[in-house]
Amino acid sequence: MLKITDLHANINGKEILKGIDLEVRPGEVHAIMGPNGSGKSTLSAVLTGNPAYEVTRGSVEFYGKDLLALSPEDRSHEGLFLSFQYPVEIPGVSMVNFMRTAVNEQRKYRGLEPLSATDFLKLMREKREIVELDNKLASRSVNEGFSGGEKKRNEIFQMAMLEPRLSILDETDSGLDIDALRIVAGGVNKLKSEKNATIVITHYQRLLDYIAPDFVHVLYKGRIVKSGGPELALELEERGYDWIKKELGEI
């Protein structure tokens, strides 16, 4: 479904991604790990079309389409979802209004009629249960005054609402308490199917204990320097990144 080839990207003229190659197929879970500042969030921003980033080289194919040629909203409509590392607050805009707009835009793109208010609220209720999101949060302004953990839970709630084909979860585990981690990861698992795929960006094995990856990649200085199976994550947990740097001849 997703094929990234030799992807290079800049922010403010500074090159952050220096040639990424990655292929994701339906049903797979890929974990991306790597030290702070290695470019993980940059990769998710570039894939979702954040205009602050400039792609200088390479291509990304998503279900046969040139992803980079699509507007950010159409990437979303095509089924690409990002759970933000730092979800944004939008004061005065209710979650209900926000999600209703989002869901109906997606339906419009797919040639469907907008959902009626009743059907929409029913859908909200159903999806809230998947991540046990408090009704009080759902009736507040988008992320405004939400705690760190509440924001992350709210991201996965939105993912449930939009039913993406490919989800990128950027450090969704950070900020979640132990119980919340279990619930939110459980929610992600419930949403998993043969048809969709997940890219999990994380620093810790604890999330991967719940969301079992098929592949683990190490992103370092804008490149994927090592890929492997689930055991690679366990090894990183134990040994850190120095041995990889050594392999690269840096230390």
Next chain:
Amino acid sequence: MKQDNPNEILNDVTANDYKYGFVTDIETDIIPNGLSEEIIRHISEKKGEPEWLLQFRLRAYDYWKTLEMPRWAHLTIPDIDYQAISYYAAPKTKVAPKSLDEVDPELRKTFDKLGISLEEQMKLSGIAVDAVMDSVSVRTTFREKLAELGVIFCSFSEAVKDYPDLVKRYLGSVVSYRDNFFAALNSAVFSDGSFVYIPKGVRCPMELSTYFRINAANTGQFERTLIVADDDSYVSYLEGCTAPMRDENQLHAAIVEIVVHDRAEVKYSTVQNWYPGDKEGKGGIYNFVTKRGMCKGDHSKLSWTQVETGSAITWKYPSCVLAGDHSVGEFYSVAVTNNYQQADTGTKMIHIGKNTRSTIVSKGISAGRSQNSYRGLVKVLPGAENARNFTQCDSLLLSSDCGAHTFPYMDIQNDSAIVEHEATTSKINEDQIFYCNQRGIPTEDAVGLIVNGYAKEVMNKLPMEFAVEAQKLLQISLEGSVG
């Protein structure tokens, strides 16, 4: 055309002319261009007015001739040839249904997006409507029903005939014809408008609404609204306005006067959507309006809420004179300017009575190459013990070519006053837009959402029936403003 069928009436008022940009093709009775004593006598005669009102007009005209157009606002106002305007236009026939096909396609597209119309909302809630087309009040609805309670809601001309004592007593008592250039002009040539009287102890059971429409070309609209709330009464009043798209500018110089007696409360809401001109700044309404309320009685309250999205130029400062002890004045405003629109708007809170309180919340939103100024005066007179004012004044910029300005004036003559002023200016947040985009919401809709969220504090003050419409208007008036 039954007076008691609100649906039909609303359809009349709106299906015909609410789709904003087009011209209703009806026979109109227009007097020749120009302004002179003769013209004023002519208007007065046409309306069959009593001598005292003619004299009022002539005094105002004599005074107006001595005045110059005010230039102190942060506005670039082209010279206006007051002799090139017709001061009276009235539809000769009743308004006939009009096909939407004749509407400019771009405009149609725009208003298709409006979805639920204000009218549908009104139908649901049964609001009493007075529709003023060009200079003449077309129809006032629900009159009989209101009359049972002693509430008077009629056109200004009818009020002059039927309630001359009330009109005589209050006309010009809050906004004197000597107040300013446009007030003098209006006092000389005003043609119609609405009159409201709420008797002692009556809570008006429905929203009263006046719907203003300029239709004829080369005419000005000079309406007057007079609202009197007697002791212990309450009324919520809504005002809406639209005009066709025309290449030339048209002048709208209205006066709104409100008198609030002991313990009475008046809520006045405006959704101002006069034609703003095209993307290049051609055409549009010059909206030069004097609105003022007098909180005459103790414990009286006046609340202005305005959502301003229209007009090429807006010059407007709905104000409160807090004369009664413990009286309360409020001003909640959202002013949106896009393309080449200019707005200089704000309020005056004049504290005269003891323990008077005022609140000002202004949200300016500027896009394109527009100029948007807040201008407000908080004045505390020596006798106003313990006056309180809180002012919050925020500006949101959607482009780098627009201007946002704040001119807060304070004149505090009593040491016990507590006056607080907060102001912020910010650019629209790119991260918020991208967050919306990522959820599938295109930038224009994202801006609409974000701006509505920004203005929520004010939008919440609007009556429900207006809020939906106003939200959509905010969104539409900002289309094409980001990117």
